[in-house]
Amino acid sequence: MNNEKINSESADSKGISPEEISKGDLLKNNVYNIKETTLPEGDMSEGTIKEISSAPYSTHEGMEPTKEDIQGFSPLNLNKKTVESESLSMNSGSPSLPKKKRSGTSYLVVFLALIAVILVSIAAIFYGLGFGGDLRSSDKIAVIYVQGTMLTGNVPAGLGYATSEEICEKIHSAVKDKNVKAIVLRVNSGGGSPSAAQEISIEIEKAQQQGVPVIVSMGDLAASAAYYISAPADYIFANPSTNTGSIGVIWTFENMSGFYHNEGIDYYISKSGEFKDMGGNWRGLTDEEKEYADAVVMESYDEFVIQVADGRNLSRSEVKELADGRIYTGAKAKELRLVDDFGNLYDAIDKAAELGGVQGEPRVVYMNRVSISSLLLGSESNDSTEARQFVSYFEESPYGKIIASIR
Helix, strand or coil: CCHHHHHHHHHHHCCCCCCCCHHHHHCCCCCCCCCCCCCCCCCCCCCCCCCCCCCCCCCCCCCCCCHHHHHCCCCCCCEEECCCCCCCCCCCCCCCCCCCCCCCCHHHHHHHHHHHHHHHHHHHHHHHHCCCCCCCCCCCCEEEECCCCEECCCCCCCEEEEEHHHHHHHHHHHCCCCCCEEEEEEEEECCCCHHHHHHHHHHHHHHHHHHCEEEEEEEEEEECHHHHHCCCCEEEEEEECEEEEEECEEECCCCCEEEECCCCCCCCCCCCCCCCCCCCCCCCCCHHHHHHHHHHHHHHHHHHHHHHHHCCCHHHHHHHHHHHCCCCEEHHHHCCCCCCCECCHHHHHHHHHCCCCCCCCCEECCCCCCHHHHHCCCCCCCCCHHHHHHHHHCCCCCCCCHHHHEC
């Protein structure tokens, strides 16, 4: 390999002359060790032999260099001449190393990682839908949430209403599943429509007739119609500070006749009977209508008293003494035998397993736990436009609202 050629190429690449290249710069271009021979001062004959390092491309010992090997070196200007030889340079013209092929093991690791991610995702989805629990046991405890104002109708979950259609359907589905040994109702409601409460109560009694015990776990609030559906349960848990009771019925009417008069709005009512426009907000109730309203309320109230008396093994007179519409704390309700014990949701689940005869740890199935889809569809407020559209028949009834609820 010609040193002059190497030096020229290096100089050309940097834009400087070969004379300006120092010995140190030249050495930096070499990859392998270079063995140097220092020549004595004086003339350098063509027979001078270079001794080269043991690199793969070294000149064999005993071979004579050609004139080209020492071309470009003047004997007149040379005090010490160093002849170097390179086995391999780092020039751009060097052959590239072959690419390392990816082994089959790395592909296998990636594949197994993807499978693991998919399995974890599926497990998370199943748990979120309420299929969590101990998979070693086939016995289940179904948990059904009753949250918000209770009414009949088809209202999506997440809007702050607990519809009898949804609750009854969940109870019915749980009873159909032969592996469900008991049902826990997690109640957080201030009451609502007596009709909705009656529908849910009937479904609870059907479950009990099929041998499936029902346990109630009261949260912050389980009053009026919410207590109505709790009374027939096999066991009731509450917290000492839970608000419950409010046993009674109320029917509200709105009289806006003064407002309409001030605004100059008049109504003409054509009706087929004396009570047909009863509850219209364009006028107040007549004495006869007030009497009739009171009779309807007391009819619903008597039915409420019977429900509590039968469900809690109390006499009707005992229930009437405490059923004046007042709220009771959980502590007072336990004293009055309106609830059985203090405890949270998981205490209720344990009791359900006991009453259902479950051996070992049961699977807990959450039948209507709030999901992402219901949150996206639902609303943060009961006063939202979506909620009013679904429940306008109830909230904006022209006949007033007869409800078993705290106000």
